Amino acid sequence: MVTDDPTVHERLIRETLLLVAEMPFDRSPPWMGQRIHRLLRELTGEKDPYRQVKQHSNNLALSLYAELKERVRGSADPFATAVRLAIAGNVIDFGCRSHLGDDEVHQAIEDAMVGSVDEVAMADLRQAVEGVGDILYLADNAGEIVFDRLLIEEMPQDRITLVVRGSPVINDATREDAEVAGLNSLVKVMDNGSDVPGTILESCSPSFQACFARSDLIIAKGQGNYETLSGGGRNIFFLLKVKCPVIAGHIGCDVGQVVVLRQNRRSERV
């Protein structure tokens, strides 16, 4: 995305292979992704190589927004429909693929509307949202964040803090994307101070850590947040599309499945 020059491609590939060859394999994929994408930004001198990809994703999602909003409004269960759409948006992930056609986004929407979902977890999420207390909503990717808006609009916005990444990494959503999605005027937006494509608390800012610790409910989008927060001793609802066989095996579902997962305090770390 940064250049057509094959000598630069070759250098990036070689340096990345050497980096990965020496990595500790007991770390999570987002930990590895942080190192890889830091290296790529450093070697290319490009602070945000996925900027155009993120713009395209935001524009695509915004062009679908009105239609999807109608779909939520016209639904027999607007909350559940919004949850499904928010998860459908999680298909927009350039951490696991290098290209995504607009048609694949459309397909993901239709798949998410009919795919089976854990109805108990869905009911628990609804109840948790209807309760009192602060809600922390951890966004995942650009474009996807417009789908998140559909869900956030079905929730009590005065109790929600939306969290984005602290700096660009892959196509993960940053403050700029939250703004483009129109979320700044709806909820409080903060960044986590980190460039991990997930949420590794130790690498986040003290203010985010404090906010994370005192929130009554955490909604975490995407596989990166699942890989870094599962088993961490907080009650979290994970909303994601499953993107690899390892995580599918861990959760007990199929690759591509739409997942609403309530984390128990005692569950195992990935």
Added chain:
Amino acid sequence: MVTDDPTVHERLIRETLLLVAEMPFDRSPPWMGQRIHRLLRELTGEKDPYRQVKQHSNNLALSLYAELKERVRGSADPFATAVRLAIAGNVIDFGCRSHLGDDEVHQAIEDAMVGSVDEVAMADLRQAVEGVGDILYLADNAGEIVFDRLLIEEMPQDRITLVVRGSPVINDATREDAEVAGLNSLVKVMDNGSDVPGTILESCSPSFQACFARSDLIIAKGQGNYETLSGGGRNIFFLLKVKCPVIAGHIGCDVGQVVVLRQNRRSERV
């Protein structure tokens, strides 16, 4: 496939990454594959890690043989049907994927029967086969070689020499697979003396090189043979399923497409 021990997996991954990081990038993928799979065989002490995979593929293909043979016999154009089936068998390739379901083989068969094919190249191939002279048939993978038998049975067997790899590499067909497919009793079988998952002439035995040089017609199966023989100054018919965007772009077709390609003597090397 060799072990469930994650410490061995980790070592194999690290050593492979280091090897690839230092590789010359102007070599063909089969050249790289030779080095990678030599290293894997050396590190695991397993001379043929894909043995079970190859047996499974052969058994699956043999279980389909009678039905496919009927399909060729009942066809309005048995030769063209056999060509399409031989290409369908090229889906059985563990160089580009780690798992293949039996249902995917069935699907590949149906896709190959209806997929568009260059009809001029098909007519040229038919004419070339009907001519006089020696035919060299370069096999690709185990399992696929049973599909090749269907095509070989539609050709003048007394003029055909079937060529397999000189030693195990990935799931490429060796003498053992030719035998299991029942081809020894139909045609002359030779191996090329090489462990490249393709055909790099310099790495092949002198007897194969001589045979290659004097053959009147060469039929080469699979992408590995295309990657190593295209542009090499011989008239060759390549029969393959296209497995990556780079080769799709080079040939000018889509990934997954069934390809019958006549090489001109003057064509460019990949």
